[in-house]
Amino acid sequence: MNSANLNIRTDKDVKEQAEQIFAELGLNMTIAINLFLRTAIRKRGIPFDLLLDAPNETTIAAMEEGKRLLNDPAAPKFSDMEDLKAALDS
Template sequence: MTTTNLNIRTDKEIKDQAERIFSELGLNMTTAINIFLRTTIRENGIPFALKLDTPNSLTIRAIEEGRKIAYDDTVKGYSNIDDLKKALEV
């Protein structure tokens, strides 16, 4: 396989942000671009989103609240749906 150089111009901050994400995914810029190009050819178009699942601030707060409730012995728990409905007056 013969290789060639690909020179592109992009905003420095965009490049830096992408490199941080690729690094978290265990990739470098060259590997990430090659994945994109090969998959584009295979799919005959822009084929995929490669991203980290990062919860937004509301979801993070909900997770933290759920964890606090799960470990708080003073919070009433329910072992069946009928008891829960009764408590909620549904």
């Protein structure tokens, strides 16, 4: 096997946490990184989904309610935090 060195920088805590997980799996850092690289080659891309955080159902419902209230002329509107706090306290 023709090998080459690969030097990377990462946060110390990330490295330690990853090493602990890999050790539990019976792997070391070198084997784990090689698994990642070989899988990326085989899949011809990153071997896991890269996703933006998607809102959960509760957040989606709150966003929809906010839009509904914004467009409802009967819904109370507040121009500053003091007015909002006063309304919540009453």
